[in-house]
Amino acid sequence: MASSVEVFAGGTAVITGAGTGIGAGLARHAALALGMSVVLADIDEAALERTCVDITDDGGRATPAVVNVGNAAAVQGLADRVAKESGPLRLLVNNAGVQQFGYLWDTPVANWERLVSVNINGVFHGIRAFMPHLLAQPEQAWVLNMASIGAVTAWPLQTPYIMSKHAVLSMTECLHQEVARAGAGHIQVSAVLPGAVTSRIFDEAGGVDGGDQTAAEGERQAMFRVRERAISPEEAAATILQQAADGEFYIVTQPESVLAAMHDRAQQLIARRPPAPARSRFTAQQPE
Template sequence: MATQQEVFGGGIAVVTGSGSGIGEGLAHHLAERLGMTVVVADIDGAAAERVAGALGAPGRGVPYQVDVRDADRVAELARWVRAELGPVRLLVLNAGLEQFGYVWDTPVAQWERLVDVNINGVFTGVRAFLPSMIADEGRSHLLVMASIGSVVSVPLQAGYVMSKHAVLGLTECLHQEIGLVGADVSVAAVLPGAVESNIFSSAGGVEEGDVDAAERQRRAMLAVHERAITPAEAAETIMQQAAQGEFYIVTQPEMVLKAMADRATQLAGRRPPAPFRSRFAANASR
């Protein structure tokens, strides 16, 4: 069985959203454990500089400020990496946002931003980098950050869940398309469970409507994070499974595989998501 070093050692990696959280953990793992040159791409230029400067040997981390919503800017990144550093061996499309609140309370601007980052940010990365990765000699790898949220439904987090369902579907189709053209590119979907990050504390809320409900959900998710694994632990698990050629990569098998199995059972049984009765229906029946 191939080791991480055999599959990924050396070469160029690009990780979007790597200024914090799982992305930062992956950047450290790729640079320090696998000896890769890592392009730390993030909308927060200062965070990209900080992480890149902490990646072991000088020059091992390369900061790049980029907004994944901007297709032209992402294309510029891809051209720059190829010209200045060389072919990309590993691309990790990780940038993502959270959002709390009832769908009907969610501000339009925040909904559109979430869709742009979580879904369109994957598209812009694929469109910018994949043609060259397909054309290059040698095997390359694409990891797309989905979530346990891509196989569950969660009230008051509909925007995030919807976006991650879309990301998983996109990645599954992309895997099939790579097979159709016979390219030597490995595509995988990463489904993390709870991993330490600022995704919940920095998530959008609502300005009108049931603000309290949105904040209660935020607090509930922050409590879940108290039992989260570290980004370093997540990175180790992710890259180990990637080296083994897994398509569905999970950070906490017991948690995530159960969610996947429960989802399959629910769909096969045509059962509505639980709880299937809203508080409005309950009130109306009294």
């Protein structure tokens, strides 16, 4: 099999949510280890600038783009600029995501709408904006949509996030079939299902204004403990991009834990069992 360097070197990548966390890790790895020219998109201008400077100071090629992925026109503008200024796109990673803690009935409407806008609409906007350019180009391209181990589990007190990752996984599975039906064999579509990866997603997650605030904050603290066992964004990035180069559809960062979750999910559906308490099965493999 070809190495990720052989597959991606010299190409252009667009990565959303690239200011911090796994997005920043993917950007650094793509630019510095694979020699790609990377467009980093994020709504956090300060974080974006820091990551771009880190990359360029180490000799990589990085361009910042302040973009709200929940805004369809903004993402379309990014796609059109990249096509005009950078030419064929080799790698698109729809990665931007946010978290939410608390009972579903306590979740503020604004937090729900923000999460859906970023986690689900952001992926759709990326696909809708970039796919026409990818379909029109003869060069091979890869589209990676960021799901999570949460996409194959049910998890209390993180319902909006888990729901969104199930949506991203099913969206990507359907997109894979649509690309094949359209005869676009030069486009590889993959779903990325990371386990725990170090990031600030738990720090910046929404909580609840009323209702059971103790439960919401307790879940946040539990996720902080999970983060202590997380792999680094750079380690996750190397694994993700090598599996993409290998042609994998379901890309996993920690096979032991993620594949176990996938197996348990399949067995639950086959047996028509109701969801079991999450921590009895996934204590060490909680969502990203």
